Amino acid sequence: MSDSEEEESPDRQLKLVVLGDGTTGKTSLATRFAQETFGKQYKQTLGLDFFLKRILLPGNLNVTLQVWDVGGQTIGGKMLDKYIYGAQGILLVYDITNGQSFENLEDWYNVVKKVNEGSETQPLVALVGNKIDLEHIRTVKADKHQRFCQENNFSSHFVSAKTGDSVFLCFQRIAADILGIKLNKAELEQSQNVVRAELVKYPEEDHQHHTSNCQSKVCSMQ
Numbered sequence: 001m002s003d004s005e006e007e008e009s010p011d012r013q014l015k016l017v018v019l020g021d022g023t024t025g026k027t028s029l030a031t032r033f034a035q036e037t038f039g040k041q042y043k044q045t046l047g048l049d050f051f052l053k054r055i056l057l058p059g060n061l062n063v064t065l066q067v068w069d070v071g072g073q074t075i076g077g078k079m080l081d082k083y084i085y086g087a088q089g090i091l092l093v094y095d096i097t098n099g100q101s102f103e104n105l106e107d108w109y110n111v112v113k114k115v116n117e118g119s120e121t122q123p124l125v126a127l128v129g130n131k132i133d134l135e136h137i138r139t140v141k142a143d144k145h146q147r148f149c150q151e152n153n154f155s156s157h158f159v160s161a162k163t164g165d166s167v168f169l170c171f172q173r174i175a176a177d178i179l180g181i182k183l184n185k186a187e188l189e190q191s192q193n194v195v196r197a198e199l200v201k202y203p204e205e206d207h208q209h210h211t212s213n214c215q216s217k218v219c220s221m222q
């Protein structure tokens with residue numbers, strides 16, 4: 001196979017459906033991912049919004065993600081089943097400061113299960129705790145989130161649509177999981193918007209005694 005043939009692998013298309021209660025931040029998450037913007041003003045989604053974004057996965061694989069942003073008020077409505085139908089990935093979104101939005105995911109997941117009953121292929125389901133910029137007023141404990149994931153075999157994500165923290169990473173991991181692609185550590189780290197650095201201060205006199213191995217300490221922190 002020539003180089004140019006290798007480069008031009010055809011796009012894969014994936015349908016991802018974003019579900020969860022109103023005001024949990026589904027539209028914000030989709031717009032942060034697809035348009036890299038965030039609006040503070042709440043505007044209720046009536047029915048459905050739709051976003052497209054092309055990403056590149058390892059192996060030069062272009063993937064077009066169709067993100068179906070479903071309004072929180074659609075639960076119980078007759079269109080919801082149609083929105084979910086054919087999805088390869090489902091994002092179950094809750095607000096970490098709103099316990100009810102977490103409890104209600106059970107109902108959203110029940111609709112997903114019903115739509116896919118008897119189907120040979122099941123969608124990958126991701127549990128997404130949004131608004132981690134509001135960690136100080138979190139009400140849904142992380143272990144509750146993890147338990148829900150383990151019980152149902154969901155992938156686990158914590159994001160902030162407001163700051164953008166881990167949003168791209170979340171969609172990238174979901175797409176890679178669906179396609180059975182393994183992301184290496186460097187690729188995962190590159191997708192994380194927030195850079196965490198630890199500051200370590202050594203006492204003055206101690207520092208003088210340890211100048212010879214000081215360099216290795218600095219290296220291990222980077």
Ligand SMILES: Nc1nc2c(ncn2[C@@H]2O[C@H](COP(=O)(O)OP(=O)(O)OP(=O)(O)O)[C@@H](O)[C@H]2O)c(=O)[nH]1
Pocket residue numbers: 020021022023024025026027028029039040041042043044045046070071072073130131132133134159160161162163
């Ligand atoms: N602090 C904070 N606020 C957020 C975040 N994401 C969304 N919001 C705010 O939460 C409110 C609701 O966000 P939306 O994205 O409209 O919520 P939604 O889930 O799409 O709501 P429906 O359309 O009713 O289903 C808005 O005021 C957003 O600005 C976040 O990560 N952090």
